[in-house]
Amino acid sequence: MIPSPTPPGLRGYRMPAEWAPQSQVWMLWPERPDxxxxxxxxxxxxxxxxxxxxSRFTPVTLGVSAQQYRHARTCFGMDANVRVVELSSNDAWMxxxxxxxxxxxxxxxxxGIDWQFNAWGGLHSGLYFPWDRDDEVADKIVSLTGxxxxxxxxxxxxxxxxxxxxxxxxxxxxxLLHPNRNPxxxxxxxxxxxxxxxGAEKVLWIPEGIFEDETDGHIDNMACFIRPGEIALxxxxxxxxxxxARSQAALAALQGQTDACGRLLTVHKLPLPGPLYMTAExxxxxxxxxxxxxxxxGDRLAGSYINFLISNGGIIMPAFDDPMDTVACACVQEWFxxxxxxxxxxxEILLGGGNIHCITQQxx
Amino acid sequence: MIPSPTPPGLRGYRMPAEWAPQSQVWMLWPERPDxxxxxxxxxxxxxxxxxxxxSRFTPVTLGVSAQQYRHARTCFGMDANVRVVELSSNDAWMxxxxxxxxxxxxxxxxxGIDWQFNAWGGLHSGLYFPWDRDDEVADKIVSLTGxxxxxxxxxxxxxxxxxxxxxxxxxxxxxLLHPNRNPxxxxxxxxxxxxxxxGAEKVLWIPEGIFEDETDGHIDNMACFIRPGEIALxxxxxxxxxxxARSQAALAALQGQTDACGRLLTVHKLPLPGPLYMTAExxxxxxxxxxxxxxxxGDRLAGSYINFLISNGGIIMPAFDDPMDTVACACVQEWFxxxxxxxxxxxEILLGGGNIHCITQQxx
Numbered sequence: 001m002i003p004s005p006t007p008p009g010l011r012g013y014r015m016p017a018e019w020a021p022q023s024q025v026w027m028l029w030p031e032r033p034d035x036x037x038x039x040x041x042x043x044x045x046x047x048x049x050x051x052x053x054x055s056r057f058t059p060v061t062l063g064v065s066a067q068q069y070r071h072a073r074t075c076f077g078m079d080a081n082v083r084v085v086e087l088s089s090n091d092a093w094m095x096x097x098x099x100x101x102x103x104x105x106x107x108x109x110x111x112g113i114d115w116q117f118n119a120w121g122g123l124h125s126g127l128y129f130p131w132d133r134d135d136e137v138a139d140k141i142v143s144l145t146g147x148x149x150x151x152x153x154x155x156x157x158x159x160x161x162x163x164x165x166x167x168x169x170x171x172x173x174x175x176l177l178h179p180n181r182n183p184x185x186x187x188x189x190x191x192x193x194x195x196x197x198x199g200a201e202k203v204l205w206i207p208e209g210i211f212e213d214e215t216d217g218h219i220d221n222m223a224c225f226i227r228p229g230e231i232a233l234x235x236x237x238x239x240x241x242x243x244x245a246r247s248q249a250a251l252a253a254l255q256g257q258t259d260a261c262g263r264l265l266t267v268h269k270l271p272l273p274g275p276l277y278m279t280a281e282x283x284x285x286x287x288x289x290x291x292x293x294x295x296x297x298g299d300r301l302a303g304s305y306i307n308f309l310i311s312n313g314g315i316i317m318p319a320f321d322d323p324m325d326t327v328a329c330a331c332v333q334e335w336f337x338x339x340x341x342x343x344x345x346x347x348e349i350l351l352g353g354g355n356i357h358c359i360t361q362q363x364x
Numbered sequence: 365m366i367p368s369p370t371p372p373g374l375r376g377y378r379m380p381a382e383w384a385p386q387s388q389v390w391m392l393w394p395e396r397p398d399x400x401x402x403x404x405x406x407x408x409x410x411x412x413x414x415x416x417x418x419s420r421f422t423p424v425t426l427g428v429s430a431q432q433y434r435h436a437r438t439c440f441g442m443d444a445n446v447r448v449v450e451l452s453s454n455d456a457w458m459x460x461x462x463x464x465x466x467x468x469x470x471x472x473x474x475x476g477i478d479w480q481f482n483a484w485g486g487l488h489s490g491l492y493f494p495w496d497r498d499d500e501v502a503d504k505i506v507s508l509t510g511x512x513x514x515x516x517x518x519x520x521x522x523x524x525x526x527x528x529x530x531x532x533x534x535x536x537x538x539x540l541l542h543p544n545r546n547p548x549x550x551x552x553x554x555x556x557x558x559x560x561x562x563g564a565e566k567v568l569w570i571p572e573g574i575f576e577d578e579t580d581g582h583i584d585n586m587a588c589f590i591r592p593g594e595i596a597l598x599x600x601x602x603x604x605x606x607x608x609a610r611s612q613a614a615l616a617a618l619q620g621q622t623d624a625c626g627r628l629l630t631v632h633k634l635p636l637p638g639p640l641y642m643t644a645e646x647x648x649x650x651x652x653x654x655x656x657x658x659x660x661x662g663d664r665l666a667g668s669y670i671n672f673l674i675s676n677g678g679i680i681m682p683a684f685d686d687p688m689d690t691v692a693c694a695c696v697q698e699w700f701x702x703x704x705x706x707x708x709x710x711x712e713i714l715l716g717g718g719n720i721h722c723i724t725q726q727x728x
Contacts, residue, residue: 069500
C-alpha cells in the first residue's frame with residue numbers, strides 16, 4: 001500500500017453512513033487469554049452469536065489465526081453466510097483495526113483507509129504491545145477484496161468516528177485530542193484531516209465518551225447517528241453516577257448545533273444498563289499480564305447499548321441481562337421502524353473492553 | 365467441511381483439463397530454511413517471477429504466513445493481478461496441498477476436493493513433520509472462495525494426477541501404489557476412487573516418474589496431456605542414465621492404449637535437461653535438518669520441462685540455463701501454437717524439490 005499524497009476525501013471519496021447498503025461485514029476471532037477469560041471460549045461463543053445474527057442480513061467474513069482456524073471453521077459449520085479466513089491479529093477489534101471504506105461519488109468504487117494504529121495509546125498508555133499484526137489487518141483486507149487502499153498519515157481507530165454519510169463526522173475530544181494519539185496535531189489539524197480523509201465538511205465534537213472506557217472515550221460507545229440530523233446518546237438520570245456529567249456535557253455540546261447540511265440536530269436519549277461491574281469469577285478467568293488492560297474484580301464496565309451495528313435490514317445490539325434491555329430495544333426499534341432489532345448477549349464482549357460495534361466493520 | 369458419502373464425480377462433477385479457462389491460479393510463498401537455501405530468498409524471487417509470468421494471463425492469489433506477509437506484499441508492489449493473502453502452510457507446494465477443483469456438468473458450479481495429505485509419505489517416508497498447516501490449505505481456499513468443499517477418504521496430491529477433461533486420468537504406479545500413501549487400497553480400489561472423485565472413466569498408468577523425484581514419481585514431472593489423445597513425455601536417449609529405462613517403460617505402457625473416449629494415444633517426447641546436480645554452494649545454504657529431505661552436494665535433481673503450467677493463453681515453463689532449454693521451448697510452442705510459451709528460471713524451485721506445476725494450482 002503506497003501512501004498517496006492526496007487524501008481520498010479530496011479525490012471524490014466519502015464514507016457512507018452505516019445505514020447505507022453493505023456487501024459484507026468483517027470480524028476477527030477473540031483468542032488472547034490475557035484479555036478474554038477462560039481461554040476466550042465464552043467470548044468466542046458470543047462472537048459466533050453476533051456473526052450469526054449479522055449473517056441473517058449481510059454476509060460475514062471472520063478472520064482467525066492459523067492456530068484457531070480449524071476451531072472457528074467448525075463453530076460455523078455449513079453456515080454459508082459466514083466465511084472463515086486465516087487473518088491474524090493481536091486482538092479482535094475489527095472496528096478499530098480494519099479499513100474504513102469510502103466510496104467514490106462518481107465511479108462508485110471503494111477505497112479502504114488504513115489508519116495508523118497504536119493499540120489505543122502506544123507505548124505509554126496503550127492497552128498492549130506489540131500491535132504489529134493489528135496494524136496489518138486493514139491492508140490484508142484491502143488485498144483480499146482487491147480494493148485499493150491508502151495508508152493514513154495519522155493515528156485513528158474506526159470506533160473513534162461516526163458519520164452521517166452527508167458530510168458530518170461525530171467524535172470525542174477525550175479520544176482524538178488525547179496526547180497518546182497524535183500529539184503533534186492541533187484540534188484544527190485533526191478536523192482538517194477527518195474531513196479530508198472521510199470526505200466530510202463538518203466535525204461535531206462532544207467532550208467525553210463513556211466513563212472508564214479504556215479506548216479513551218470512543219464515540220461508538222457513547223453516541224451515533226440514527227439518520228441525518230438525529231443522534232442517539234447514551235444516557236443516565238442518576239446524578240451520583242460519574243457518567244451523568246459526561247452525558248449532560250455531550251447533550252449540551254450537541255444541542256443547538258447544525259450538521260454539515262445545516263440541519264438543527266435532534267438528540268435522542270438511550271438509557272444505559274447497570275452500572276455493570278466485573279465479578280471476581282470473571283476476573284479470575286483472565287491471565288494476569290503486565291499490559292495496560294485492567295481486568296480486576298469490581299472494575300466498572302463501560303457497557304452501553306449505543307454499541308450496536310446497523311447492517312442492511314438489521315440492527316444487532318448487545319443485551320446485558322439487565323432490566324434496561326427491553327427499554328433500550330424498544331427505543332432503537334422505534335427509531336428504526338424499517339429495521340429488525342436483534343439483541344445478542346454482549347456481556348462477554350464487554351468484559352474484553354468493547355461490544356458489537358467494536359468487533360465489526362462494514363464494507364459498503 | 366463435512367464429508368459427504370457420495371464422491372463428486374458420482375454427482376455430476378468432473379475435473380476440467382488444464383487448458384480449460386481459468387479464473388485464477390493459487391500459489392504459496394516459500395519460507396522454510398531447511399528446504400530453501402539462504403533463508404528462501406532466491407526461491408522467493410523465483411516464485412515472484414513465476415507469479416508475474418502467470419499474471420499476464422490469469423490473476424494469481426499467493427498465500428503467505430503472517431510473518432512474511434509484509435515482505436511478500438512489498439515484492440508485488442502495485443501489481444494488480446497478483447493478490448497476496450495470509451495463508452499459512454508447512455511448505456509451498458500448492459499443487460499438492462491446494463484443492464482440486466471440479467465443475468458440475470449441468471450447473472457449472474465448482475467444488476474443491478480436499479485430498480488427505482501426508483507430506484508425500486507420512487511418518488515413515490514422508491518429507492517432513494508436521495504437515496498440519498499444509499493439510500488445511502485446501503479448506504482455507506474453498507472457504508475463501510465461497511466454493512463448497514469435500515474431504516476425500518484417501519491420500520492424494522494434485523501433482524500425482526493429470527486429466528484430459530474428457531474422462532481420462534494419467535498417473536504413476538510408483539506414487540499411487542506406494543505403501544506410504546493408501547496401503548489399505550488395491551490398484552482397483554484406487555482406480556475406482558480416482559474415477560469417482562474426478563468424474564473420470566479410465567485411468568492410464570505408467571510405471572514410474574522421474575528418477576530421484578522425492579514425491580515418489582509424481583506424474584506432473586514426467587508426463588502430461590497436451591490435448592485429448594496426446595501426451596508429452598519426459599525423454600532421454602542416454603542409455604547410461606537411470607532415467608532412460610523409466611522413460612522407455614512409460615512409452616511402452618502408453619503406446620497402443622486408448623483414452624476414455626477410445627482415441628489411440630499419441631506420445632510426444634520432450635527432452636530432459638542435464639542431468640542436473642546440486643552444487644556444494646547450493647547445499648551449504650540449506651539448514652540441515654532431520655527430515656526426509658536430502659539437500660546434499662552432488663544430489664541428482666529431478667529437473668524436467670514437463671513441469672509447466674498451462675494457464676489460459678500462456679504456458680509457463682521452467683528454464684534451467686541448459687542447452688536443452690531452447691529445444692524444449694520449441695517443442696512445447698509447436699504443440700501449443702495458440703499459446704504463448706514463457707520460460708522462467710526454474711533452478712531455485714527445482715532445488716526445493718519441484719517446479720512450476722508443483723507450486724501452482726488452477727481454479728477453473
